[in-house]
Amino acid sequence: MKNTLNISKTILLVLLVIGITSCTNEKKTDSKTKNQETMANDNAKHTVLINPFEVPKGKLEASIKYWEDCRDFLKTQPGYISTKLHQSIKGDAKFELINVAVWESPKAFTDAMQKMMKQPEIVPVEGLKPTPSLYTVIRE
Numbered sequence: 001m002k003n004t005l006n007i008s009k010t011i012l013l014v015l016l017v018i019g020i021t022s023c024t025n026e027k028k029t030d031s032k033t034k035n036q037e038t039m040a041n042d043n044a045k046h047t048v049l050i051n052p053f054e055v056p057k058g059k060l061e062a063s064i065k066y067w068e069d070c071r072d073f074l075k076t077q078p079g080y081i082s083t084k085l086h087q088s089i090k091g092d093a094k095f096e097l098i099n100v101a102v103w104e105s106p107k108a109f110t111d112a113m114q115k116m117m118k119q120p121e122i123v124p125v126e127g128l129k130p131t132p133s134l135y136t137v138i139r140e
Helices: 001-019 037-044 060-074 107-116
Strands: 047-054 080-087 097-103 133-135
Touching: 047 080, 047 107, 060 080, 060 097, 097 107
Parallel strands: none
Antiparallel strands: 047 097, 047 133, 080 097
C-alpha cells in the first residue's frame, strides 16, 4: 500500500512538473507561411498537458518560481515543444494558475518527468495542488 501511495505521489509530481515547462524551446516559424491545415495536422500529433493549480494563500510567488524551475529543466528534455503559465484574472478562482504545455508524445513527457523528479534542487511548494491531465487536439 505504501509503495502504491509513493507511486501515485510520484506520478502526480511528474504531471505537475510537466505542466511547468516553458515556451522558450518553441520552434520558430513564420506564421504567415504556415497555413491552418498544416497547423491542425501538427497539433493533432502532439500531446497537450493542461494542469490547473490550486495555489495556497500567500504562496503565489513561490508557486511561480517553482513552475519556472521545472520549466527550465523540462525545456532541455527531448520531446519538449512549449509551455505557457496562465493566471486567473478572477480573484477567487479555484485554480489561480493553469499551465498548458505541448509535448511530442506522452512518453516524452513521462520520461522528462521521471528525470526531473530526481533533481534535488527542484522542490515543490507545500500545499500547491495540481490537477494535471494529458490531451490531444481532436478539433479546431
